[in-house]
Amino acid sequence: VPYTQLVFEPMRELLNYLCENGFKTYIVSGGGVDFMRVWAEDIYGIPPEQVIGSSVKVKLANRDGKPVLGRLAEIDFIDDKAGKPVGIHRFIGRAPVMAFGNSDGDLQMLQWTDRKPHTFKAIVHHTDAKREYAYDRQSPIGQLDKALDQAQEKGWTVIDMQKDWTRIYPKH
The missing domain is CATH 3.40.50.1000 (HAD superfamily/HAD-like)
Known part of the structure; x- marks a missing residue:
């Protein structure tokens, strides 16, 4: 592919x-x-x-x-x-008014965006092992641990790929 x-x-x-x-x-x-x-x-x-x-x-x-x-x-x-x-x-x-991330590598960008009011921060949580690849806290790649905790603590949007996306990839 x-x-x-x-x-x-x-x-x-x-x-x-x-x-x-x-x-x-x-x-x-x-x-x-x-x-x-x-x-x-x-x-x-x-x-x-x-x-x-x-x-x-x-x-x-x-x-x-x-x-x-x-x-x-x-x-x-x-x-x-x-x-x-x-x-x-x-x-x-x-600084951005919106920032999206999917791993702990994005945490500082999301925190920096969060320092201003009226900004939007979101984490795309890779939960769909069937259609894509699931990873988060214990994964050897794409680790999502601290950023997921901060998202929950600070009220950032967490997008669950398995539950929230009816389609992941474009139709070809």
């Missing part, structure tokens, strides 16, 4: 709704920014300059008389955990 078919349809529906109602949307992910920028616009309608992710350092070089950016074997930025608010500040310049 191509990676582009593994997108969450409810996420696309929400992004479309927000754009239709005047919101500027961003992807803020711990994943590699160069990887995500290639397909984010086609899949989510989010242009490359509105994708924030982890990156390696690059350097301008000359190849066959033409300038090219070459990747260096050095980390530039990790857009995960405490790095998410830093990345949002660096690339957007203001």
Whole structure:
């Protein structure tokens, strides 16, 4: 299955709704920014300059008389955990009015969003092992423990994929 078919349809529906109602949307992910920028616009309608992710350092070089950016074997930025608010500040310049996460790697972004009144914070809880993959507190990947506790303590919305989503992936 191509990676582009593994997108969450409810996420696309929400992004479309927000754009239709005047919101500027961003992807803020711990994943590699160069990887995500290639397909984010086609899949989510989010242009490359509105994708924030982890990156390696690059350097301008000359190849066959033409300038090219070459990747260096050095980390530039990790857009995960405490790095998410830093990345949002660096690339957007203001805190979000809405933030969605699905792991403890999103907790600091959600906390930063929560410091202002009238903001919306949500956790997408991966509970559907049959249609997708279930993970939370004890999972070796995508751990959702502290963020789930904070969501319950602070009254953030928790979206249960198994109960709340009738469809996970787009129809093809």
